[in-house]
Amino acid sequence: MNEIADLTIPAPKRSALNIIARHLAIFLALISAWEISCRLEWLDPLFFPYPSSILEGFWRLYITQGNIWSHLGLTMFAVIVGFTAGSVLGVGLAICVGMSDRLRRYLKPYVIVLEATPRIAIGPVIIAAFGFGWTSKTAIVMLVCFFAPFVNTLNGMISVDRDKVEMFRSMGASRIQTFSKLLLPSALPEISAGLRLAMASALGGALVAEFIASNAGLGVLITQYTGTLNMASAFVCVLTLSALGYFIFRGMEAVDRFIIFWADRDRIEAVGRKRLAAWHSRLGDRP
Amino acid sequence: MIPTMTVTKGSATDGQTAVISAQNVVKTFANGSVIAVDDANFQIKPGEFISLVGPSGCGKSTLLRMVAGLLERSSGQLAVHDRPVKGPDPSVSMMFQKPTLLDWRTAIENVLLPSEIAGRVTDSDRRKAMDLLELVGLKDFAFSFPAQLSGGMQQRVALARLLQTGADILLLDEPFGALDEFTRERLNVELMRIVSEVNATTLFVTHNIGEAIYLADRVFVMTPRPGRVAGIVEVPFERPRPPSIQQSPEFNALVSQVRHTFGENV
Numbered sequence A: 001m002n003e004i005a006d007l008t009i010p011a012p013k014r015s016a017l018n019i020i021a022r023h024l025a026i027f028l029a030l031i032s033a034w035e036i037s038c039r040l041e042w043l044d045p046l047f048f049p050y051p052s053s054i055l056e057g058f059w060r061l062y063i064t065q066g067n068i069w070s071h072l073g074l075t076m077f078a079v080i081v082g083f084t085a086g087s088v089l090g091v092g093l094a095i096c097v098g099m100s101d102r103l104r105r106y107l108k109p110y111v112i113v114l115e116a117t118p119r120i121a122i123g124p125v126i127i128a129a130f131g132f133g134w135t136s137k138t139a140i141v142m143l144v145c146f147f148a149p150f151v152n153t154l155n156g157m158i159s160v161d162r163d164k165v166e167m168f169r170s171m172g173a174s175r176i177q178t179f180s181k182l183l184l185p186s187a188l189p190e191i192s193a194g195l196r197l198a199m200a201s202a203l204g205g206a207l208v209a210e211f212i213a214s215n216a217g218l219g220v221l222i223t224q225y226t227g228t229l230n231m232a233s234a235f236v237c238v239l240t241l242s243a244l245g246y247f248i249f250r251g252m253e254a255v256d257r258f259i260i261f262w263a264d265r266d267r268i269e270a271v272g273r274k275r276l277a278a279w280h281s282r283l284g285d286r287p
Numbered sequence B: 001m002i003p004t005m006t007v008t009k010g011s012a013t014d015g016q017t018a019v020i021s022a023q024n025v026v027k028t029f030a031n032g033s034v035i036a037v038d039d040a041n042f043q044i045k046p047g048e049f050i051s052l053v054g055p056s057g058c059g060k061s062t063l064l065r066m067v068a069g070l071l072e073r074s075s076g077q078l079a080v081h082d083r084p085v086k087g088p089d090p091s092v093s094m095m096f097q098k099p100t101l102l103d104w105r106t107a108i109e110n111v112l113l114p115s116e117i118a119g120r121v122t123d124s125d126r127r128k129a130m131d132l133l134e135l136v137g138l139k140d141f142a143f144s145f146p147a148q149l150s151g152g153m154q155q156r157v158a159l160a161r162l163l164q165t166g167a168d169i170l171l172l173d174e175p176f177g178a179l180d181e182f183t184r185e186r187l188n189v190e191l192m193r194i195v196s197e198v199n200a201t202t203l204f205v206t207h208n209i210g211e212a213i214y215l216a217d218r219v220f221v222m223t224p225r226p227g228r229v230a231g232i233v234e235v236p237f238e239r240p241r242p243p244s245i246q247q248s249p250e251f252n253a254l255v256s257q258v259r260h261t262f263g264e265n266v
Helices: A002-007 A016-039 A051-064 A068-099 A101-116 A119-130 A134-158 A162-170 A175-212 A218-227 A231-259 A265-283 B060-068 B107-111 B113-118 B123-135 B151-164 B181-198 B209-215 B243-247 B249-265
Strands: B020-029 B034-044 B049-053 B075-080 B092-095 B169-173 B201-206 B218-223 B228-234
Touching: A016 A051, A051 A068, A051 A231, A068 A101, A068 A134, A068 A175, A068 A218, A068 A231, A101 A134, A119 A134, A119 A175, A134 A175, A162 A175, A162 B092, A175 A218, A175 A231, A175 B113, A218 A231, A265 B123, B020 B060, B034 B060, B034 B228, B049 B060, B049 B209, B060 B075, B060 B092, B060 B169, B060 B201, B092 B151, B107 B113, B107 B123, B107 B151, B113 B151, B123 B151, B151 B169, B151 B181, B181 B209, B201 B209, B209 B243, B209 B249, B218 B249, B228 B249, B243 B249
Parallel strands: B049 B201, B049 B218, B092 B169, B169 B201
Antiparallel strands: B020 B034, B020 B075, B218 B228
């Protein structure tokens, strides 16, 4: 079946405007269907608010009341601080472990056990230790953000082509040179994938922390609004999180493409031309 | 530059200083239960091209890695420039079957890697790297990344990098083994020209008998279980040689001689 589908002639390219128009039309159709379903009471408006009232909720939460901003800020703070601390720790520790055979051998069982443990299970323990508020929230995000970068960095470093390691050795490279010129760049694609995974779970981690124990943040706001059956406002928070997640993910993708340029054919041509120009201006002769 | 490589033949111990010398070199694995190289003895003279030929498991790569200082020998004496091999030596440079290029570096930056590792890169290092890329026929691809190069071109870059080290002993571990027959033949011709030009002593590992004879002054025939040098076949042709030499009766006689050495020992 799939083979047949793959053999079909690709659709002719459409203009960007045309594509936007199509997406907009589908989006409006979906929203109208929702609105109509609510009006006809096919969906219970108590739990599924009218799209129009969600829109109105956006206006209220962001502009007239403006109360979402501080919560959004607190959640973002926990996400950014927790992600930075967790991933720096994860990547850093993985580098130490990756550079030392002995550390790797002795630490491996612990890492495997910790990796298999659901991170959220440690949540209440952390809250007991740090109390309510931003410290425990940040600590949970940090914990959630530690493992993917750690495991990926370690994997990236130990899966480097053995011949390349031997080549560095035969050139008499120091440990630092081997690390900075071979191991780290080789591991970068995996490290970046780990960071993206961590970022994806960071938002979730912050929310769970806010659900179980916090007094401010988007998760708290969602709990409060659903508790008072103010569903339109709760949906505003949820949609805000969707948007946040989307932009964070796209941002990380862009950074990934920028750093790991050699995976992208178009980019390597541009980079090659740039380096050629730099060579000219340095040596002043045509290569 | 060096017009002819008048190859000195005769026995390996004719008084001339050896660049590489091995005496009773043994390498065992798994606590001595596997003998990878058994009692290797040879002397290699400056500028000589030696092929190590044999089936997989005959210890040819192990022997090469010991000369490179990447692998410790279990017993015996092994010296490079009269210095006992204790680890990687700046006068020795090795090339692998895979190009082992760094994907995030352009061809020229890959060639410059040995200079970078040795210290600060000077403009003369840069000029030398460009000259070497020209020598391997890749000057126009100096700013291409490995992903933009074919397998053969990548190995040429690796060859240029090998020469950038300034080492006078080149160790090549089946360098063109992963390439197609046509590319491989062409690169062998170029390799012969290049090592003559830079006047390097070369150890070339291969499992292809024709290739081994075509390139070498002497062919070390190696047999497995335990891996040992079963015989040394002298190749009397002057280098560089035209590819057509491979069709000559003398060449075929050498092929049968190598095969014969295998036959006696397998």
